[in-house]
Amino acid sequence: MAVGTADPGGLQLQAETHRKQRTLWGDAWVQFRRHKLAMFGLIILVILVFGVVIGPLVWKIDPEYIDFAISNQAPSLAHPFGTDDLGRDLLARNLYGGRISLAVGVAAMTVSMLFGTLIGSMAGYFDHLDNLLMRFTDIMLALPQLPLLLVIITLFRDTLRDAFGPEMGIFLLVVFVIGILGWMPTARIVRGTVLSIKEKEFVEAAVNVGSRETRILSRHILPNVLSPVIVSSTLAVAAAILTESALSFLGLGFPPDVPTWGRLLFDGQNFLTYTPWVVIWPGMLISLTVLSINFIGDGLRDALDPRQRS
Protein backbone atom coordinates (compact mmCIF):
# COMPACT_ATOMS: atom_id res chain seq x y z
CA MET A 1 0.00 0.00 0.00
CA ALA A 2 2.82 2.29 0.88
CA VAL A 3 4.21 1.84 -2.61
CA GLY A 4 0.84 2.70 -4.08
CA THR A 5 0.57 5.99 -2.25
CA ALA A 6 4.13 6.95 -2.97
CA ASP A 7 3.89 6.34 -6.68
CA PRO A 8 1.63 9.21 -7.81
CA GLY A 9 3.78 11.61 -5.83
CA GLY A 10 6.86 10.20 -7.51
CA LEU A 11 5.30 10.60 -10.93
CA GLN A 12 4.35 14.14 -10.19
CA LEU A 13 7.86 14.89 -9.05
CA GLN A 14 9.21 13.37 -12.23
CA ALA A 15 6.89 15.45 -14.36
CA GLU A 16 8.02 18.57 -12.56
CA THR A 17 11.70 17.85 -12.97
CA HIS A 18 11.01 17.18 -16.62
CA ARG A 19 9.69 20.69 -17.04
CA LYS A 20 12.70 22.53 -15.72
CA GLN A 21 15.59 20.14 -15.75
CA ARG A 22 18.43 21.31 -13.58
CA THR A 23 21.69 19.43 -13.43
CA LEU A 24 24.85 20.11 -11.49
CA TRP A 25 26.66 21.03 -14.69
CA GLY A 26 23.81 23.19 -15.93
CA ASP A 27 23.84 25.17 -12.70
CA ALA A 28 27.60 25.47 -12.83
CA TRP A 29 27.39 26.79 -16.40
CA VAL A 30 24.80 29.40 -15.43
CA GLN A 31 27.04 30.51 -12.58
CA PHE A 32 30.15 30.42 -14.75
CA ARG A 33 28.56 32.67 -17.38
CA ARG A 34 28.07 35.40 -14.77
CA HIS A 35 31.81 35.55 -14.16
CA LYS A 36 32.89 38.12 -16.74
CA LEU A 37 36.63 37.51 -16.57
CA ALA A 38 36.13 33.76 -16.80
CA MET A 39 33.95 34.10 -19.91
CA PHE A 40 36.55 36.41 -21.41
CA GLY A 41 39.21 33.78 -20.64
CA LEU A 42 37.11 31.02 -22.18
CA ILE A 43 36.62 32.98 -25.41
CA ILE A 44 40.33 33.77 -25.69
CA LEU A 45 41.28 30.16 -24.98
CA VAL A 46 38.82 28.79 -27.53
CA ILE A 47 40.24 31.17 -30.15
CA LEU A 48 43.80 30.14 -29.27
CA VAL A 49 43.03 26.42 -29.36
CA PHE A 50 41.18 26.77 -32.67
CA GLY A 51 44.09 28.79 -33.99
CA VAL A 52 46.74 26.20 -33.26
CA VAL A 53 44.58 23.23 -34.28
CA ILE A 54 43.08 24.63 -37.50
CA GLY A 55 45.76 27.27 -38.18
CA PRO A 56 48.47 25.07 -39.72
CA LEU A 57 45.83 23.57 -42.05
CA VAL A 58 44.95 27.03 -43.37
CA TRP A 59 48.32 28.75 -43.16
CA LYS A 60 50.28 26.30 -45.25
CA ILE A 61 53.81 27.72 -45.11
CA ASP A 62 56.26 25.09 -43.82
CA PRO A 63 57.54 26.26 -40.37
CA GLU A 64 60.94 24.76 -41.17
CA TYR A 65 61.34 26.27 -44.65
CA ILE A 66 64.50 28.41 -44.71
CA ASP A 67 64.79 31.33 -47.11
CA PHE A 68 67.65 33.72 -46.46
CA ALA A 69 66.32 36.19 -49.03
CA ILE A 70 63.50 37.15 -46.64
CA SER A 71 65.30 36.87 -43.27
CA ASN A 72 64.55 39.26 -40.39
CA GLN A 73 61.50 40.80 -42.02
CA ALA A 74 59.08 42.88 -40.00
CA PRO A 75 55.44 41.78 -39.89
CA SER A 76 53.79 42.23 -43.31
CA LEU A 77 50.87 40.85 -45.28
CA ALA A 78 52.91 37.96 -46.66
CA HIS A 79 54.27 37.15 -43.19
CA PRO A 80 51.87 38.57 -40.57
CA PHE A 81 54.21 37.71 -37.68
CA GLY A 82 57.41 38.55 -39.59
CA THR A 83 60.31 36.19 -40.23
CA ASP A 84 63.27 35.10 -38.12
CA ASP A 85 67.02 35.22 -38.83
CA LEU A 86 66.80 32.22 -41.17
CA GLY A 87 63.80 33.60 -43.03
CA ARG A 88 61.33 31.12 -41.55
CA ASP A 89 57.74 32.28 -41.29
CA LEU A 90 56.98 33.11 -37.65
CA LEU A 91 53.21 32.74 -37.87
CA ALA A 92 53.64 29.14 -39.02
CA ARG A 93 56.23 28.51 -36.30
CA ASN A 94 54.06 30.02 -33.57
CA LEU A 95 51.02 28.04 -34.64
CA TYR A 96 52.97 24.80 -34.77
CA GLY A 97 54.72 25.59 -31.46
CA GLY A 98 51.38 26.27 -29.82
CA ARG A 99 50.24 22.75 -30.62
CA ILE A 100 53.19 21.32 -28.72
CA SER A 101 52.96 23.75 -25.80
CA LEU A 102 49.24 23.10 -25.33
CA ALA A 103 49.68 19.34 -25.77
CA VAL A 104 52.42 19.32 -23.12
CA GLY A 105 50.16 21.31 -20.78
CA VAL A 106 47.18 18.98 -21.14
CA ALA A 107 49.21 15.76 -21.03
CA ALA A 108 51.25 16.81 -17.99
CA MET A 109 48.05 17.89 -16.25
CA THR A 110 46.53 14.46 -16.91
CA VAL A 111 49.55 12.71 -15.39
CA SER A 112 49.56 14.89 -12.28
CA MET A 113 45.77 14.68 -11.82
CA LEU A 114 45.82 10.87 -12.07
CA PHE A 115 48.61 10.61 -9.51
CA GLY A 116 47.17 13.28 -7.26
CA THR A 117 43.66 11.83 -7.22
CA LEU A 118 44.91 8.29 -6.73
CA ILE A 119 47.25 9.10 -3.87
CA GLY A 120 44.94 11.67 -2.29
CA SER A 121 41.88 9.43 -2.31
CA MET A 122 43.80 6.44 -0.98
CA ALA A 123 45.30 8.55 1.82
CA GLY A 124 41.91 10.01 2.69
CA TYR A 125 39.95 6.77 2.56
CA PHE A 126 42.30 4.17 4.02
CA ASP A 127 43.38 5.26 7.47
CA HIS A 128 46.38 2.93 7.61
CA LEU A 129 47.82 4.44 4.41
CA ASP A 130 47.21 8.05 5.36
CA ASN A 131 50.33 8.76 7.35
CA LEU A 132 52.68 6.97 4.95
CA LEU A 133 51.28 8.60 1.80
CA MET A 134 51.15 12.09 3.29
CA ARG A 135 54.73 11.84 4.53
CA PHE A 136 55.68 10.85 0.98
CA THR A 137 53.76 13.87 -0.35
CA ASP A 138 55.57 16.15 2.09
CA ILE A 139 58.93 14.84 0.95
CA MET A 140 58.00 15.35 -2.69
CA LEU A 141 56.95 18.91 -1.85
CA ALA A 142 60.32 19.59 -0.28
CA LEU A 143 62.16 18.67 -3.48
CA PRO A 144 63.48 21.71 -5.34
CA GLN A 145 61.26 21.56 -8.43
CA LEU A 146 62.94 23.56 -11.15
CA PRO A 147 66.53 22.41 -10.45
CA LEU A 148 65.39 18.80 -10.34
CA LEU A 149 63.39 19.16 -13.55
CA LEU A 150 66.45 20.58 -15.29
CA VAL A 151 68.68 17.82 -13.94
CA ILE A 152 66.36 14.95 -14.86
CA ILE A 153 65.67 16.24 -18.34
CA THR A 154 69.33 16.84 -19.16
CA LEU A 155 70.38 13.46 -17.83
CA PHE A 156 67.74 11.31 -19.50
CA ARG A 157 67.25 13.25 -22.71
CA ASP A 158 69.55 11.11 -24.84
CA THR A 159 68.22 7.80 -23.58
CA LEU A 160 64.63 8.71 -24.43
CA ARG A 161 65.60 10.26 -27.72
CA ASP A 162 67.18 6.96 -28.74
CA ALA A 163 64.13 5.02 -27.60
CA PHE A 164 61.25 7.12 -29.00
CA GLY A 165 62.78 9.47 -31.56
CA PRO A 166 63.81 13.11 -31.01
CA GLU A 167 60.39 14.75 -30.76
CA MET A 168 58.35 12.02 -29.06
CA GLY A 169 61.15 11.13 -26.63
CA ILE A 170 61.49 14.66 -25.28
CA PHE A 171 57.71 15.08 -25.24
CA LEU A 172 57.25 11.97 -23.08
CA LEU A 173 60.11 12.96 -20.78
CA VAL A 174 58.92 16.57 -20.29
CA VAL A 175 55.30 15.49 -19.72
CA PHE A 176 56.22 12.73 -17.32
CA VAL A 177 58.65 14.80 -15.27
CA ILE A 178 56.36 17.85 -15.02
CA GLY A 179 53.46 15.57 -14.07
CA ILE A 180 55.40 13.58 -11.52
CA LEU A 181 56.68 16.72 -9.78
CA GLY A 182 53.29 18.45 -9.81
CA TRP A 183 50.70 16.11 -8.28
CA MET A 184 51.25 16.98 -4.60
CA PRO A 185 48.87 19.94 -4.15
CA THR A 186 46.07 17.96 -5.82
CA ALA A 187 46.72 14.98 -3.58
CA ARG A 188 46.40 17.19 -0.50
CA ILE A 189 43.15 18.76 -1.70
CA VAL A 190 41.65 15.39 -2.64
CA ARG A 191 42.66 13.86 0.68
CA GLY A 192 41.01 16.68 2.60
CA THR A 193 37.80 16.39 0.60
CA VAL A 194 37.68 12.61 0.92
CA LEU A 195 38.24 12.83 4.68
CA SER A 196 35.20 15.07 5.09
CA ILE A 197 32.98 13.18 2.62
CA LYS A 198 33.56 9.75 4.05
CA GLU A 199 31.94 10.86 7.32
CA LYS A 200 28.75 11.90 5.51
CA GLU A 201 25.48 9.99 5.99
CA PHE A 202 25.20 8.76 2.41
CA VAL A 203 28.53 6.99 2.69
CA GLU A 204 27.42 5.44 5.96
CA ALA A 205 24.25 4.31 4.20
CA ALA A 206 26.28 2.75 1.41
CA VAL A 207 28.42 0.92 3.95
CA ASN A 208 25.28 -0.31 5.71
CA VAL A 209 23.71 -1.79 2.59
CA GLY A 210 26.94 -3.72 2.11
CA SER A 211 28.65 -1.97 -0.81
CA ARG A 212 32.21 -2.99 -1.42
CA GLU A 213 34.96 -0.46 -0.63
CA THR A 214 35.97 -0.05 -4.27
CA ARG A 215 32.36 0.71 -5.16
CA ILE A 216 31.96 3.24 -2.35
CA LEU A 217 35.15 4.94 -3.41
CA SER A 218 34.32 5.02 -7.11
CA ARG A 219 30.56 5.67 -7.02
CA HIS A 220 30.03 7.73 -3.90
CA ILE A 221 33.24 9.51 -2.99
CA LEU A 222 35.12 10.26 -6.20
CA PRO A 223 32.22 12.07 -7.95
CA ASN A 224 32.17 14.47 -5.01
CA VAL A 225 35.89 15.07 -5.32
CA LEU A 226 35.49 16.00 -8.97
CA SER A 227 34.95 19.74 -8.57
CA PRO A 228 38.16 20.56 -6.65
CA VAL A 229 40.04 18.30 -9.07
CA ILE A 230 38.61 20.16 -12.07
CA VAL A 231 39.63 23.51 -10.59
CA SER A 232 43.15 22.37 -9.82
CA SER A 233 43.46 20.71 -13.23
CA THR A 234 42.91 24.01 -15.03
CA LEU A 235 45.59 25.61 -12.89
CA ALA A 236 47.85 22.61 -13.54
CA VAL A 237 47.56 23.08 -17.31
CA ALA A 238 48.66 26.70 -16.91
CA ALA A 239 51.53 25.73 -14.62
CA ALA A 240 52.69 22.98 -16.98
CA ILE A 241 52.70 25.32 -19.98
CA LEU A 242 54.74 27.82 -17.97
CA THR A 243 57.18 25.13 -16.82
CA GLU A 244 57.66 23.76 -20.33
CA SER A 245 58.29 27.27 -21.67
CA ALA A 246 60.76 27.92 -18.86
CA LEU A 247 62.64 24.71 -19.67
CA SER A 248 62.76 25.51 -23.36
CA PHE A 249 63.74 29.09 -22.54
CA LEU A 250 66.73 27.78 -20.60
CA GLY A 251 67.65 25.76 -23.68
CA LEU A 252 67.01 22.48 -21.85
CA GLY A 253 63.60 21.55 -23.20
CA PHE A 254 62.74 20.59 -26.74
CA PRO A 255 65.51 20.43 -29.40
CA PRO A 256 66.02 23.49 -31.65
CA ASP A 257 64.03 22.06 -34.56
CA VAL A 258 60.87 21.77 -32.46
CA PRO A 259 59.56 25.34 -32.15
CA THR A 260 57.59 25.41 -28.87
CA TRP A 261 56.70 28.89 -27.62
CA GLY A 262 59.44 28.76 -25.01
CA ARG A 263 61.97 27.61 -27.57
CA LEU A 264 60.98 30.49 -29.90
CA LEU A 265 61.63 32.92 -27.04
CA PHE A 266 65.00 31.29 -26.34
CA ASP A 267 66.01 31.48 -30.02
CA GLY A 268 64.69 35.02 -30.37
CA GLN A 269 66.37 36.60 -27.34
CA ASN A 270 69.66 37.04 -29.19
CA PHE A 271 67.93 39.13 -31.86
CA LEU A 272 65.93 41.41 -29.55
CA THR A 273 67.85 44.47 -30.62
CA TYR A 274 67.01 44.19 -34.32
CA THR A 275 63.86 42.08 -34.51
CA PRO A 276 61.94 42.37 -31.23
CA TRP A 277 58.78 40.79 -32.73
CA VAL A 278 60.58 37.44 -32.69
CA VAL A 279 60.12 37.29 -28.91
CA ILE A 280 56.96 39.38 -28.59
CA TRP A 281 54.67 36.91 -30.40
CA PRO A 282 55.51 33.73 -28.50
CA GLY A 283 55.69 35.68 -25.22
CA MET A 284 52.26 37.16 -25.78
CA LEU A 285 50.82 33.80 -26.75
CA ILE A 286 52.16 32.11 -23.61
CA SER A 287 50.92 34.96 -21.42
CA LEU A 288 47.47 35.03 -23.04
CA THR A 289 47.06 31.28 -22.74
CA VAL A 290 48.10 31.18 -19.09
CA LEU A 291 46.05 34.27 -18.28
CA SER A 292 42.89 32.89 -19.88
CA ILE A 293 43.32 29.51 -18.17
CA ASN A 294 43.80 31.23 -14.80
CA PHE A 295 40.62 33.29 -15.37
CA ILE A 296 38.72 30.12 -16.27
CA GLY A 297 40.05 28.43 -13.14
CA ASP A 298 38.83 31.36 -11.05
CA GLY A 299 35.38 31.16 -12.65
CA LEU A 300 35.20 27.39 -12.20
CA ARG A 301 36.10 27.69 -8.55
CA ASP A 302 33.12 29.99 -8.01
CA ALA A 303 30.81 28.02 -10.29
CA LEU A 304 31.49 24.58 -8.84
CA ASP A 305 31.20 25.64 -5.21
CA PRO A 306 27.48 25.49 -4.32
CA ARG A 307 28.07 27.63 -1.23
CA GLN A 308 29.02 30.59 -3.42
CA ARG A 309 25.75 30.50 -5.37
CA SER A 310 23.60 33.55 -5.06
Place this chain on the structure above:
Amino acid sequence: MGQYLIRRLLTAIPTIIIISFIIFLILDMAPGDPTASLPMTIPQEVREQIRESLGLGQPFHIRYGKFMKQFFWSEPLNILEEMTGAQIGDPNRLRLRSWQTRSPVIDLITDRTPQTLWVVGLSYVIAVLLAIPLGTISAIRQYSIFDQLGTVFSIIGYSVPTFFTGLLLIIIFSVRLGWFPSYYDTTLVVHDWPSFVKQIKQMIMPVSVLALFQTAAISRYTRSAVLDNLKQDYVRTAYAKGFREHVVVVRHVLRNSLIPVITLIALGIPQIFAGAIITEQIFRVNGLGELLIRAIQGSDVPLVMTLTLIFAILIVFFNLIADIIYGILDPRIRYG
Protein backbone atom coordinates in the same frame (compact mmCIF):
# COMPACT_ATOMS: atom_id res chain seq x y z
CA MET B 1 55.65 24.07 22.07
CA GLY B 2 59.05 22.71 23.13
CA GLN B 3 57.97 19.15 22.63
CA TYR B 4 56.39 20.01 19.30
CA LEU B 5 59.58 21.73 18.21
CA ILE B 6 61.67 18.69 18.99
CA ARG B 7 59.27 16.39 17.17
CA ARG B 8 59.23 18.70 14.17
CA LEU B 9 63.06 18.81 14.12
CA LEU B 10 63.23 15.05 14.33
CA THR B 11 61.01 14.65 11.25
CA ALA B 12 63.06 17.22 9.33
CA ILE B 13 66.23 15.14 9.61
CA PRO B 14 64.92 11.94 7.95
CA THR B 15 63.23 14.12 5.33
CA ILE B 16 66.57 15.63 4.37
CA ILE B 17 68.23 12.22 4.35
CA ILE B 18 65.55 10.76 2.06
CA ILE B 19 65.72 13.78 -0.24
CA SER B 20 69.50 13.58 -0.47
CA PHE B 21 69.15 9.88 -1.29
CA ILE B 22 66.60 10.58 -4.04
CA ILE B 23 68.77 13.27 -5.62
CA PHE B 24 71.89 11.11 -5.40
CA LEU B 25 70.02 8.17 -6.93
CA ILE B 26 68.71 10.26 -9.85
CA LEU B 27 72.18 11.60 -10.61
CA ASP B 28 73.64 8.11 -10.30
CA MET B 29 71.09 6.46 -12.58
CA ALA B 30 71.94 8.95 -15.28
CA PRO B 31 73.50 7.38 -18.33
CA GLY B 32 75.91 10.31 -18.79
CA ASP B 33 79.66 9.75 -18.58
CA PRO B 34 81.93 12.55 -17.27
CA THR B 35 84.69 11.50 -19.67
CA ALA B 36 82.39 11.61 -22.69
CA SER B 37 83.19 15.24 -23.45
CA LEU B 38 86.97 14.66 -23.40
CA PRO B 39 88.88 14.39 -26.72
CA MET B 40 88.51 11.10 -28.61
CA THR B 41 92.30 10.60 -28.66
CA ILE B 42 92.45 9.76 -24.96
CA PRO B 43 92.94 5.99 -24.69
CA GLN B 44 90.52 3.75 -22.83
CA GLU B 45 92.80 2.97 -19.87
CA VAL B 46 93.41 6.67 -19.22
CA ARG B 47 89.66 7.21 -19.27
CA GLU B 48 89.32 4.46 -16.68
CA GLN B 49 91.95 6.18 -14.53
CA ILE B 50 90.10 9.49 -14.82
CA ARG B 51 86.87 7.81 -13.80
CA GLU B 52 88.70 6.15 -10.90
CA SER B 53 90.17 9.49 -9.77
CA LEU B 54 86.69 11.00 -9.81
CA GLY B 55 85.66 8.30 -7.37
CA LEU B 56 83.38 6.44 -9.75
CA GLY B 57 84.87 2.97 -9.26
CA GLN B 58 83.22 2.22 -5.93
CA PRO B 59 79.78 0.72 -5.24
CA PHE B 60 76.76 2.98 -4.80
CA HIS B 61 76.35 2.86 -1.03
CA ILE B 62 80.00 3.71 -0.38
CA ARG B 63 79.86 6.72 -2.70
CA TYR B 64 76.61 7.88 -1.13
CA GLY B 65 78.03 7.51 2.38
CA LYS B 66 81.17 9.39 1.42
CA PHE B 67 79.18 12.18 -0.15
CA MET B 68 76.99 12.51 2.93
CA LYS B 69 80.01 12.62 5.22
CA GLN B 70 81.63 15.19 2.98
CA PHE B 71 78.54 17.37 2.74
CA PHE B 72 77.42 17.30 6.35
CA TRP B 73 80.73 16.98 8.18
CA SER B 74 83.90 17.80 6.25
CA GLU B 75 82.72 20.78 4.22
CA PRO B 76 81.13 22.61 7.18
CA LEU B 77 84.46 22.13 8.98
CA ASN B 78 86.27 23.53 5.94
CA ILE B 79 84.05 26.59 5.95
CA LEU B 80 84.61 27.04 9.66
CA GLU B 81 88.36 26.83 9.12
CA GLU B 82 88.24 29.50 6.45
CA MET B 83 86.13 31.79 8.59
CA THR B 84 88.12 31.49 11.81
CA GLY B 85 91.55 30.85 10.30
CA ALA B 86 92.11 28.17 12.92
CA GLN B 87 92.96 24.65 11.89
CA ILE B 88 90.50 22.00 12.96
CA GLY B 89 91.43 18.36 12.67
CA ASP B 90 93.10 16.87 9.61
CA PRO B 91 94.75 19.58 7.43
CA ASN B 92 94.55 17.37 4.33
CA ARG B 93 90.84 16.80 4.65
CA LEU B 94 89.09 15.90 1.41
CA ARG B 95 87.44 18.72 -0.53
CA LEU B 96 84.31 18.27 -2.62
CA ARG B 97 85.60 19.43 -5.99
CA SER B 98 83.85 20.51 -9.15
CA TRP B 99 84.61 18.25 -12.12
CA GLN B 100 84.69 21.22 -14.46
CA THR B 101 86.97 23.65 -12.67
CA ARG B 102 88.66 21.35 -10.11
CA SER B 103 88.11 24.02 -7.48
CA PRO B 104 86.22 23.24 -4.25
CA VAL B 105 82.45 23.35 -4.77
CA ILE B 106 81.97 25.44 -1.65
CA ASP B 107 84.26 28.18 -3.00
CA LEU B 108 82.25 28.38 -6.21
CA ILE B 109 79.03 28.64 -4.24
CA THR B 110 80.29 31.30 -1.83
CA ASP B 111 81.55 33.30 -4.85
CA ARG B 112 78.11 33.30 -6.43
CA THR B 113 75.88 33.75 -3.38
CA PRO B 114 76.21 37.56 -2.94
CA GLN B 115 74.89 38.36 -6.43
CA THR B 116 71.87 36.10 -5.99
CA LEU B 117 71.20 37.42 -2.51
CA TRP B 118 71.40 41.03 -3.64
CA VAL B 119 69.16 40.78 -6.67
CA VAL B 120 66.75 38.20 -5.35
CA GLY B 121 66.72 39.30 -1.74
CA LEU B 122 66.11 42.94 -2.61
CA SER B 123 63.26 42.06 -4.95
CA TYR B 124 61.64 39.98 -2.23
CA VAL B 125 61.91 42.77 0.32
CA ILE B 126 60.39 45.25 -2.15
CA ALA B 127 57.63 42.77 -3.00
CA VAL B 128 56.71 42.29 0.66
CA LEU B 129 56.75 46.04 1.36
CA LEU B 130 54.48 46.70 -1.63
CA ALA B 131 52.21 43.69 -1.34
CA ILE B 132 51.02 44.09 2.24
CA PRO B 133 49.64 47.66 1.87
CA LEU B 134 48.24 46.84 -1.58
CA GLY B 135 46.47 43.74 -0.36
CA THR B 136 45.14 45.47 2.74
CA ILE B 137 43.71 48.44 0.83
CA SER B 138 42.16 46.08 -1.73
CA ALA B 139 40.42 44.19 1.04
CA ILE B 140 39.14 47.24 2.92
CA ARG B 141 37.80 48.79 -0.27
CA GLN B 142 36.52 45.49 -1.68
CA TYR B 143 35.04 45.78 -5.22
CA SER B 144 36.26 49.38 -5.57
CA ILE B 145 38.14 50.49 -8.67
CA PHE B 146 41.40 50.09 -6.77
CA ASP B 147 40.52 46.53 -5.81
CA GLN B 148 39.48 45.57 -9.33
CA LEU B 149 42.62 47.05 -10.83
CA GLY B 150 44.62 45.21 -8.17
CA THR B 151 42.94 41.93 -9.06
CA VAL B 152 43.68 42.30 -12.75
CA PHE B 153 47.24 43.41 -12.00
CA SER B 154 47.96 40.43 -9.78
CA ILE B 155 46.45 37.85 -12.14
CA ILE B 156 48.55 39.34 -14.93
CA GLY B 157 51.52 39.40 -12.56
CA TYR B 158 51.54 35.68 -12.06
CA SER B 159 50.34 34.70 -15.52
CA VAL B 160 52.97 36.53 -17.53
CA PRO B 161 56.15 34.50 -17.15
CA THR B 162 59.25 36.28 -15.80
CA PHE B 163 61.21 35.34 -18.92
CA PHE B 164 58.77 37.37 -21.02
CA THR B 165 58.52 40.40 -18.71
CA GLY B 166 62.32 40.39 -18.51
CA LEU B 167 62.73 40.41 -22.29
CA LEU B 168 60.02 43.06 -22.66
CA LEU B 169 61.80 45.32 -20.16
CA ILE B 170 65.04 44.84 -22.07
CA ILE B 171 63.36 45.77 -25.36
CA ILE B 172 61.75 48.87 -23.87
CA PHE B 173 64.35 50.20 -21.44
CA SER B 174 67.68 49.06 -22.92
CA VAL B 175 67.08 48.74 -26.65
CA ARG B 176 64.56 51.56 -27.25
CA LEU B 177 65.21 54.03 -24.45
CA GLY B 178 68.75 53.08 -23.51
CA TRP B 179 68.16 53.83 -19.83
CA PHE B 180 69.49 50.66 -18.27
CA PRO B 181 72.10 48.08 -19.34
CA SER B 182 70.59 44.82 -20.60
CA TYR B 183 73.01 42.66 -18.63
CA TYR B 184 74.31 42.65 -15.08
CA ASP B 185 78.00 43.43 -14.75
CA THR B 186 79.27 41.54 -11.70
CA THR B 187 82.82 42.86 -11.94
CA LEU B 188 81.54 46.31 -11.03
CA VAL B 189 82.95 47.45 -7.67
CA VAL B 190 81.01 50.16 -5.86
CA HIS B 191 83.59 52.64 -4.55
CA ASP B 192 82.19 56.07 -5.43
CA TRP B 193 78.96 57.79 -6.45
CA PRO B 194 79.05 57.09 -10.26
CA SER B 195 79.71 53.38 -9.72
CA PHE B 196 76.92 53.28 -7.16
CA VAL B 197 74.52 54.81 -9.69
CA LYS B 198 75.68 52.27 -12.24
CA GLN B 199 75.03 49.46 -9.77
CA ILE B 200 71.51 50.76 -9.07
CA LYS B 201 70.84 51.09 -12.81
CA GLN B 202 71.82 47.54 -13.59
CA MET B 203 69.81 46.18 -10.67
CA ILE B 204 66.53 47.93 -11.50
CA MET B 205 65.33 45.59 -14.23
CA PRO B 206 66.10 42.17 -12.71
CA VAL B 207 64.81 43.30 -9.32
CA SER B 208 61.57 44.70 -10.72
CA VAL B 209 60.87 41.57 -12.82
CA LEU B 210 61.11 39.36 -9.74
CA ALA B 211 59.35 41.88 -7.50
CA LEU B 212 56.36 42.14 -9.86
CA PHE B 213 55.85 38.39 -9.75
CA GLN B 214 56.19 38.12 -5.97
CA THR B 215 54.03 41.19 -5.26
CA ALA B 216 51.21 39.69 -7.29
CA ALA B 217 51.16 36.49 -5.26
CA ILE B 218 51.64 38.00 -1.79
CA SER B 219 49.13 40.84 -2.26
CA ARG B 220 46.41 38.37 -3.33
CA TYR B 221 47.06 36.33 -0.25
CA THR B 222 47.07 39.38 2.04
CA ARG B 223 43.78 40.53 0.53
CA SER B 224 41.98 37.28 1.27
CA ALA B 225 43.47 37.06 4.77
CA VAL B 226 42.29 40.61 5.60
CA LEU B 227 38.86 39.92 4.10
CA ASP B 228 38.50 36.86 6.34
CA ASN B 229 39.26 38.96 9.41
CA LEU B 230 37.06 41.94 8.48
CA LYS B 231 34.00 39.71 8.80
CA GLN B 232 34.85 38.71 12.37
CA ASP B 233 32.83 39.89 15.35
CA TYR B 234 35.74 41.57 17.09
CA VAL B 235 36.02 44.06 14.22
CA ARG B 236 32.40 45.11 14.65
CA THR B 237 32.96 45.44 18.40
CA ALA B 238 35.97 47.65 17.81
CA TYR B 239 33.99 49.88 15.45
CA ALA B 240 31.10 49.95 17.94
CA LYS B 241 33.46 51.18 20.61
CA GLY B 242 34.13 54.16 18.38
CA PHE B 243 37.66 53.44 17.17
CA ARG B 244 38.59 55.13 13.94
CA GLU B 245 39.07 52.97 10.87
CA HIS B 246 42.85 53.06 10.71
CA VAL B 247 43.10 52.06 14.36
CA VAL B 248 40.82 49.08 13.81
CA VAL B 249 42.62 48.04 10.66
CA VAL B 250 46.18 48.51 11.80
CA ARG B 251 45.90 47.44 15.44
CA HIS B 252 43.35 44.66 15.18
CA VAL B 253 42.73 43.38 11.68
CA LEU B 254 46.23 43.59 10.29
CA ARG B 255 47.80 41.97 13.31
CA ASN B 256 45.63 38.91 12.90
CA SER B 257 45.70 38.82 9.13
CA LEU B 258 49.46 38.95 8.87
CA ILE B 259 49.94 35.63 10.67
CA PRO B 260 49.28 33.48 7.59
CA VAL B 261 50.95 36.06 5.34
CA ILE B 262 54.19 35.88 7.30
CA THR B 263 54.09 32.11 7.03
CA LEU B 264 53.68 32.40 3.27
CA ILE B 265 56.58 34.82 3.09
CA ALA B 266 58.81 32.42 5.03
CA LEU B 267 57.78 29.54 2.76
CA GLY B 268 58.59 31.65 -0.30
CA ILE B 269 62.21 32.37 0.62
CA PRO B 270 63.73 29.08 -0.64
CA GLN B 271 61.64 29.38 -3.80
CA ILE B 272 63.42 32.63 -4.61
CA PHE B 273 66.77 30.94 -4.86
CA ALA B 274 65.53 28.39 -7.33
CA GLY B 275 63.12 30.76 -9.05
CA ALA B 276 65.87 33.24 -9.79
CA ILE B 277 67.43 30.74 -12.20
CA ILE B 278 65.42 32.19 -15.08
CA THR B 279 65.88 35.84 -14.16
CA GLU B 280 69.61 35.34 -13.77
CA GLN B 281 69.71 33.75 -17.19
CA ILE B 282 67.89 36.70 -18.85
CA PHE B 283 70.03 39.43 -17.34
CA ARG B 284 73.25 37.39 -17.29
CA VAL B 285 73.63 37.67 -13.52
CA ASN B 286 76.29 35.15 -12.52
CA GLY B 287 74.54 33.97 -9.40
CA LEU B 288 73.68 30.54 -8.02
CA GLY B 289 71.07 29.81 -10.70
CA GLU B 290 73.55 30.48 -13.46
CA LEU B 291 76.08 28.25 -11.68
CA LEU B 292 73.53 25.44 -11.57
CA ILE B 293 72.69 25.75 -15.28
CA ARG B 294 76.41 25.67 -16.15
CA ALA B 295 76.94 22.64 -13.93
CA ILE B 296 74.00 20.80 -15.47
CA GLN B 297 75.16 21.51 -19.00
CA GLY B 298 78.66 20.27 -18.19
CA SER B 299 77.37 17.22 -16.25
CA ASP B 300 79.35 18.40 -13.23
CA VAL B 301 77.80 15.93 -10.79
CA PRO B 302 79.35 17.12 -7.48
CA LEU B 303 78.31 20.72 -8.11
CA VAL B 304 74.78 19.82 -9.25
CA MET B 305 74.36 17.48 -6.30
CA THR B 306 75.56 20.05 -3.76
CA LEU B 307 73.45 22.90 -5.16
CA THR B 308 70.27 20.83 -5.42
CA LEU B 309 70.73 19.49 -1.91
CA ILE B 310 71.29 23.02 -0.57
CA PHE B 311 68.05 24.13 -2.25
CA ALA B 312 66.24 21.16 -0.70
CA ILE B 313 67.64 21.87 2.77
CA LEU B 314 66.55 25.50 2.46
CA ILE B 315 63.02 24.36 1.67
CA VAL B 316 62.87 22.00 4.66
CA PHE B 317 64.44 24.62 6.92
CA PHE B 318 62.03 27.40 5.97
CA ASN B 319 59.08 25.03 6.30
CA LEU B 320 60.23 24.49 9.85
CA ILE B 321 60.64 28.24 10.42
CA ALA B 322 57.15 28.88 9.04
CA ASP B 323 55.63 26.34 11.41
CA ILE B 324 57.45 27.83 14.38
CA ILE B 325 56.47 31.40 13.49
CA TYR B 326 52.87 30.31 13.18
CA GLY B 327 52.99 28.74 16.60
CA ILE B 328 54.53 31.80 18.22
CA LEU B 329 52.28 34.38 16.56
CA ASP B 330 48.98 32.57 16.86
CA PRO B 331 48.16 31.71 20.46
CA ARG B 332 45.05 29.81 19.29
CA ILE B 333 47.33 27.09 18.03
CA ARG B 334 48.38 24.71 20.75
CA TYR B 335 50.52 21.82 19.79
CA GLY B 336 49.69 18.61 21.58
